[in-house]
Amino acid sequence: MDYKMRRDIVPTAVKVELIKLLVSSGLPVVEATSFVSPKWVPQLADAKDVMEAIRNIEGARFPVLTPNLKGFEAAVTSGAREVAIFASASESFSKSNINCSIEDSLIRYHDVAYISCVVGCPVEGMVLPSKVAYVAEQLCDMGCSEISLGDTIGVGTPGTVIPMLEAVLDVVPVDKLAVHFHDTYGQALSNILTSLQMGISTVDSSVSGLGGCPYAKGASGNVATEDVVYMLNGLGVKTNVDLGKLMIAGDFICKHLGRPSGSKTATALNKTTIAHASKL
Incomplete structure (x- = not known):
């Protein structure tokens, strides 16, 4: 694979092709883009164009992320049928990430919710389960259809995730809960398995483990989708996701970005394939 550095902004056409590849792998939900300020996140300035390009793609739902009312209105205008918003269980992170307090963020939000910093915050440190439960309950009472609990900086372990989930449950x-674990300390899969054992069946992930949070320095991306699918296959859980096609999608975007995959599964299987081919 060619890992030469490419330009920072990913072209719209590449984003659209990645979405198509992800859908073709069998993933039922692909978060397509985010309607955020192009000044602060120029990478996502083409959100409207992406939505227009995927308008006729069938076989998956395409929620988008919206941090405020302006973003929400732009998303709806662009044809989005589902929006995800994010509230934080950390007061400091809420102010640095979306420029408002927890209470103000709760006033803004309805429909779909993502709660960040559910076990740790880059500013405040550990976050009490009771704080997460409070935010989750408020969002549930507003009528949110799904509440995703996000370990934004990836510090959680089953030891901290279990009491947090118990408080929220x-x-x-x-059936309204989802989990969103970053893999900074290599704990994401163990945390996902713990969540599955507690009855949660919706998991957020990122192809090849791409991503991260600009306000959580040092945090890696969300857990690699390939690794989650491999684990679920090993558990006998039916996902309807084709791991081979998923790896093609990951390879496509990693080649464009000029970086290796963050998925241990993809890395191992690619090495196995190369080794096998060399013996033929």
């Missing part, structure tokens, strides 16, 4: 039905 006391106030929110399990």
Whole structure:
């Protein structure tokens, strides 16, 4: 694979092709883009164009991320049928990430929610389970269809995730919950397995482990989708996702970015394939 550095901004056509590849792998939901300020996140300035290009793609749902009312209105105008918004269980992170307090963020939000910093915050440190449960309950009472619990900086372990989930499950039905674990310390899969054992069946992930948070320095991307699918296959869980096609999508975007995959599964299987081919 050619890992030469490419330009920072990913062209719209490459984003659209990646979405098509992800859908073809069998993933039922692909978060397509984010309607954020192009001044602060120029990478996502083409959100409207991406939505226009995928308008006729069938076989998956395409929620988009919106941090405020302006973003929400732009998303709806662009044809988005589902929006994800993010509230934080950390007061400091809420102010640095979306420029408002927890209470103000709760006033803004409805429909779909993502809660960041559910076990740790880059500013405040560890976050109490009771704080996460409070935010989750408020969002649930607003009528949110799904609440994703995000370990934004990836510091969680089953030891901290279990009490957090127990607190949230006391106030929110399990079928409304999803989990979103970053893999900074290599704990994402163990945290996902723990969540599955507690009844949660919706998991956020990122192809090849791409991503990260600009306000959480040092944090890696969300857990690699390839690794989650490999683990679920090993558990006998039916996902309807073709791991081979998923790896093609990951290879496509990694080649464009000029970086190796963050997926241990993709890396191992690619090495195995190369080794096997060399013996033929």
